[in-house]
Amino acid sequence: MGLFVSQIGGIVASAATTTPFGAQRFAKDHATYVITTKSDYYKSIWRSAIDAWNATGAFKFKTSSASKAQITLGIASKRESKKMGNDVGLTEFWARDNYFVSVNSLLNARLIKEYDYSRSDAIHVAEHELGHAMGLAHNPSTKSVMYYRNRAVGIQKVDINGVKARYQTPAGQTN
Template sequence: MLNVKSKRLLKFVTLMGIGVSLLGAGSVTANASSQPDWNNFNVYTSGKGAHDGWAISSDYVIKYRIDSKSSHYRGIWKKAIANWNSAHSVKLVPAKKGKSAQMHMTSVSSFTNTTKYDEELSLNKDDYANKDGYSVVDSRFWYDILDYSNWTRIISRSRSLLNREVMNNGNYSDKQRINVATRELGYSMGLKYNHKSNSVMNADNYKVGITKSDKKQLKKLYRGATVN
């Protein structure tokens, strides 16, 4: 399950060339177009011609922090992180002590009890109480002010949670808990949830692990990046 916050980011003309080159979006065009309705974009799409994910991160090297105090769940998250690092597209690295992190992850006793993440979750708890995982993502739009068709959505911060109540009641194995954690991290990096049985991004099937196809999708989303 997801929750996305969007913020607009306006790039001035003098900075557009830098911004576009960093994103690999091509050269700045002078063709004027009308401004889109920013409030009605589907959060599962990342822009014109980009169908591999709903957004991209603000950096190819993403700093994370595991907030869970449980050594068991810290291990679950670390294995999920290793799954995505093995794709060599985006590199997840622990944030240094005292430094801010772009990705946060933890587990909670349930999504119906009050947690420190409570203010980030949907006001209607029935929407997510029965979900095994949940991600809250802050994003913003990057767009060319001369050509509004040249836009994308940029992820600036994410928080991913595992619901221990649902996983315990469902007798999830550790492998299945890692699948859920991997799925939520995938979404937090911009991959879409889907209903393909052979994808870890299948939001309805916690028994599916990361596949070559999932890694390929991440590489397509972050095409042009080289991470060792």
């Protein structure tokens, strides 16, 4: 089993025409999820991000019970928020033989409020974290939802192409 942690932050290189992806992925281009936050606002943020990705046709997120969900979506606790530092989003995954076993994505509600993120900004961060949940890496282009410091750009064609390429490429291989 491997662990991958992605936070919004880090160094990037030159622009890509297809958003890069890592070696890990789900077995198929769909996965089940559960939203664990009790906040109606953050539930709506996650649902809007899921709806946006589902509308692309590149990947399908399906709701599930907590015990059967492959992806858990929530907001960081006070302890997790402190650990995240200045990162507004975090995705961790566990994989076996380059296939995701489980994925956990969090939004840092404290920073979203502190930095006065609009609803649209928060949705873009959730879209970004869902990109990691599908296997996407950071895109060096500021015109990608997968740009490492993104809050203003939604899902773009380059990101959709990255998801499609990720699920047409065998697990263990990257682009």
